[in-house]
Amino acid sequence: MEYVAxxxxxxxxFYYFIHHRYLKQQDLKDSSFKKKGPLLNSKESVFYNALTTAVGQHGIVMSKxxxxxxxxxxxxxxxxxxxxxxxxxxxxxxxxVCDPRxxxxRVIIELDDGSPLSKGKIERQKLLMHVCKSAGLPLIGGNIKMSYxxxxxxxxxxxxxDLIEPDREVRFCKRCGTPMVIKTAAHGDFKGRRFFTCSRQPHCTYTENYNVVFEEES
Ligand SMILES: [Zn+2]
Structure with a gap:
């Protein structure tokens, strides 16, 4: 027993000696670094390029x-x-995706790299969803396929x-023919999301998904 003590x-x-003698004496110049290579791996880069193309002049895409x-x-x-x-x-x-000015x-995008679900991955997704939801930030799940x-x-x-110029995009109510206006959902599951609604509201309650205009592309 004494022997162990x-x-x-x-x-x-010994630990105390080493710690004080060497670690504390270390100078900044004793630590050197090397470059790690590209900031994004090949899959992440391809997705990044697709994202910047999709956003165009309407946003700045930051990564990591x-x-x-x-x-x-x-x-x-x-x-x-x-x-x-x-x-x-x-x-x-x-x-x-940030406001260009x-x-x-404005929008958070999580890229699913296609790797199998692990405990760490599930934990990360839980955290992401919670953080975005409580901060009122839209979260979009992207996958490698979307790179194309x-x-x-x-x-x-x-x-x-805004990916389209609102004044260029004129839509007419499919129920009564009146021009529609763009509104933002103030509450509910789609809070913050924009949609077209009939300008005769509340007399006409017709609404349309904002993004229908892109349906024909790709
Ligand atoms: Zn209408």
Whole structure:
């Protein structure tokens, strides 16, 4: 028993010695770095290119954006703020489509690389969905196939950001023939999503999905 205790003391002393003598004395110049290669792997790059094409001039696409750069905990209680902040500390969003003028995040896109569902992947998806839902950020799930379906990507994005000039796009109510107006859903599952609605509301309640215009593409 004594023997073990002595050994432990020696070990602790040794650790303390090493720690102070070497690690603390290390200079910044003793750490050197090398480049890691491209920021995105080939699949991520192809998807990125499709996304920038789909968005065009209507948004700026950022990739691998730290969650903490986009959202912050709502909590006012210090401890809970710290826990919430810790939850997102090491995570990033795959792609963030930002407003081209203000760079404010408008849509989050998660790319499914096709790898099988693992515990880590499920945890990440849970976190993503929760973060986006509570922050009121639209989340779109993308997959590799969409890298070759720019029209489909555009269709998904169109519900959240301006991809068409509203004044150029004139639609008429299919029920009464009156020109329709663009509105944004204020609540419900589609909160923040835009749609066309008859300008004679509440007399005529006809509405139309905003993104129908892209249906013919790709
Ligand atoms: Zn109408």
């Amino acid at each position: 002595i050994l432990l003391i020696i070990f602790a002393a 954006v730290m969650m903490s750069s986009v959202v912050t905990p709502k909590e006012t209680d210090k401890k809970r703020w710290f826990i919430a902040s810790n939850r997102i500390a090491k995570s990033y969003f795959d792609y963030v 203000t760079l404010e995040a 379906q720019v029209g489909k990507l555009r269709r998904l994005l169109a519900a959240h950001i």
